[in-house]
Amino acid sequence: MKVFLFDYASGGGLSMQPLDHSLMRPGEIRHRALLSDLSAIAGIDIITTRDARLPKMDLCLSPTGAAVVIPVRNGFESYFTDCMEQADAVWLIAPESDDILENLSRQILSHNRILLGSTPAAIHIAASKLRTVRALAEAGIPVVETYTPEDVLPQHIAASAWVVKPDKGAGCRNSRIFSSPPKALAWIAANSDDNFILQPFMSGQPCSLCLICCNGVARVLSCNKQRIAVRDNQLYFLGSTINSFVDVTGDLDRLAQDIAAAIPGLWGYVGVDFIFTDTGPVVLEVNPQMTSSCAGLHASIDCNPAELVLGLLHETGMGSLLEKTLKATSVSIDVATFDTLQ
Template sequence: MARMKVFVFDPIAAGVTPARRLPGTLRRQGEMLFQALLADLGALSGIDVLTTASPGLAAVAADAAVDAGGVDITAASAESHVGNGPAWVQSPAAPDGQPAMPSAVEVPPQPQLPSLPLEAHRFGAQFAAGLQAADAVWPLASESDGMLEQLSRAILRGKRILLGSAPGAVEVVASKLELARVLRAGGVAVVATYSPHAALPHDSGPWVVKPDDGAGCLDTRLFSDRAAALAWIRANAADRYVLQPFVAGKLGSLSLICCDGIARVLACNLERMAMRDNRFHFLGSVVNGLSDGDGTLARLAQQVAAAIPTLWGYVGVDFVLTAHGAMVLDVNPRLTAAYAGLHASTGCNPAGLVLDLLNGTAAMGTPVGMRRAVSVDVGMP
């Protein structure tokens, strides 16, 4: 059987400047997930891993920059630009108890590289070269500012296997307003989400303000009441923000693999959060730190997958566990912090489970047997 070349692409690591400044915790989380995914893929037989540090890719990218002619492969858009940022260097040795990092694959020259779709070049010559050389691409990008959706479309138009959710699903979950609408229409309990221009209920309790397309708890703020929340939005001209009534409860997340409207729960995680200056700060996850004895969370996972059936591969679902049940806060069509502890928690290789989905839902297998609590810390902001 032919070996599969999987290109793992992290746009931030490759030099793509995000539209919003990322806090150090998000950057550390990205590095942690990158290394965890490389370790998991490297433990699989029949898989060759490409990164922007793979031998040959830099040379191919440089040749492409010359051969592309009128195609500007260093400029992206007004919101982000591609530079010649540092390439990832794989660790020569893995941490104790972890699989060895995969060997990089030599990439032969690809003289036809500039014929790729123009949007493939938006993310730089390194991405275009990796896309050309690979059979499948696993994008490590946030859904914020349309980054993950644009990458996913470029991968599909480049006729490569996308190891992630369909672009349409990414587009839905990237908007808190649209996600709430779709989940509510699918009968999923979801925290109410409002535009600043909508008629808001006269709840007397605290309100949360966050970017409509934000990832994690980036720039998420708590206000004492609705008036204070609206006043902050007006004062900061923050029209792309949304409001949610604060829902008290235990914060958790689900680590899922999804395919064709079906979800398999890999872990039910306890989320750790801190408040500083009225802002939420994510500290980390306790993978499989929550139990699901009555199957409530498993049912929630199936409802989310059914409501957005083109979710595919690894998916995270954030929720708040209240006295009346679980309510969805967010859906993440990408690796979440909990991924870094999944292999140790379950004894299963989560990257292998995702690749198995290429054979359809029949390959989703039996439920995870081992569920050991494993802490994943991203540190203080």
């Protein structure tokens, strides 16, 4: 099988813009981890793209792995189409903002290629934090209350602070914290070039789940603690510790199953961000693609996550995955150590 692995940011999607390593770095982390995992699978040929302005990739492939890297100049669209048509399947790493991930996924399906990711309909929901919390809340899943700047904020919320973030986007980019709704709304009014939402700050441990989903069923690969810093009202994601705790009660497995059922079409690798509060997990968002945690996932579970996802293409794939015993070694990921773009 030939797989086209496309990271929008470092793979040419930003080739018509000035270089911005802060935009490219998160995708680069995922891209390199996935490239390493795919190359270790027998029978997989890889084609990928690279913004021609970036340093050449120092590929760390397995002895049997092979990858063709296509340099991209002056727009990615024709390169993307050419690579997609050469491949049997496409694995995307792309922003949810501006519907980029959703639209590229639709394009792949329209060319009758295998999409190694969630359906466009599932991405449409999960890419929006507002649509996500509404879908999950309707299914009875605990979620953080989420509002638009136009909403009248309920009086019963007595939050110590409010978080403002783009409705579509992953991680902490452009996420800020304010001491009151008026201050948050004033900042949004002065920065109205993005579609922001507001959420009351929740006390607790920031956490995430790494899942593999298929046909409304989920398998938890890891339970992770996240490290978040605040500087000048800006939130920063510093990294996470993969499988840093165990789901002793089974609550997180049940949460994963409920999420997979509430958003039909989630497929393959899925991330869930939540706050572990005194009353249990409260979901912040669902990421319908690989997250930065994948950089340490292979070492943590002592199993190739990409191979697990490709196994879903077989009729018994999800059943075999549910029966598989995985290790859960604690692995720390520090995003600052992955600066390969300079």
